[in-house]
Amino acid sequence: EPEVTQTPSHQVTQMGQEVILRCVPISNHLYFYWYRQILGQKVEFLVSFYNNEISEKSEIFDDQFSVERPDGSNFTLKIRSTKLEDSAMYFCASSPRTLNTEAFFGQGTRLTVV
Amino acid sequence: SQQGEEDPQALSIQEGENATMNCSYKTSINNLQWYRQNSGRGLVHLILIRSNEREKHSGRLRVTLDTSKKSSSLLITASRAADTASYFCAPSGGSNYKLTFGKGTLLTVNP
Numbered sequence: 001e002p003e004v005t006q007t008p009s010h011q012v013t014q015m016g017q018e019v020i021l022r023c024v025p026i027s028n029h030l031y032f033y034w035y036r037q038i039l040g041q042k043v044e045f046l047v048s049f050y051n052n053e054i055s056e057k058s059e060i061f062d063d064q065f066s067v068e069r070p071d072g073s074n075f076t077l078k079i080r081s082t083k084l085e086d087s088a089m090y091f092c093a094s095s096p097r098t099l100n101t102e103a104f105f106g107q108g109t110r111l112t113v114v
Numbered sequence: 115s116q117q118g119e120e121d122p123q124a125l126s127i128q129e130g131e132n133a134t135m136n137c138s139y140k141t142s143i144n145n146l147q148w149y150r151q152n153s154g155r156g157l158v159h160l161i162l163i164r165s166n167e168r169e170k171h172s173g174r175l176r177v178t179l180d181t182s183k184k185s186s187s188l189l190i191t192a193s194r195a196a197d198t199a200s201y202f203c204a205p206s207g208g209s210n211y212k213l214t215f216g217k218g219t220l221l222t223v224n225p
Contacts, residue, residue: 105156
């Protein structure tokens with residue numbers, strides 16, 4: 001069964017460093033998303049991406065965040081200068097067609113900023 | 115934004131019993147989705163019910179939707195220990211390019 005894959009599963013980084021979280025959405029899906037979940041808190045929307053551009057972003061998604069679909073399969077989230085409060089699980093998701101359909105989530109990358 | 119609020123926040127039952135979780139929302143929707151999250155893992159889509167549907171079944175899951183009350187319920191019948199997880203509703207509609215999740219219902223099924 002097709003699935004969304006994320007790498008790495010766990011990343012530890014020094015505060016101030018740049019990190020890139022990688023995702024391979026399900027092929028033929030058109031909409032892509034990043035969410036994050038700080039330990040013990042709810043899953044928060046970061047950004048949605050369609051047709052090679054950002055469709056919507058949250059207040060969390062400030063200038064230190066960026067997304068890219070560098071080729072036909074990968075979808076990346078870059079955090080330019082990590083802060084301690086960026087420590088969280090980051091989930092990638094994709095949807096097969098237009099909005100308002102089910103989303104398929106990856107297993108997440110646990111980012112720890114020290 | 116179209117965020118659902120799940121109730122109760124926590125539910126503990128014995129294996130074999132039924133579990134009912136509720137969701138309320140505030141705006142008009144095209145559909146409402148339910149997701150499950152095992153601790154520390156990604157969300158798994160369970161079921162989607164459209165705004166013109168009142169009830170939908172999938173295996174041991176039964177979802178109802180009352181658009182006049184802006185509410186939905188998820189019933190899990192004959193629960194199993196493996197059903198232990200957090201459950202979230204996600205109302206969806208309009209031009210939102212996102213799903214918004216609430217705090218969920220933490221279901222614990224005791225063996």
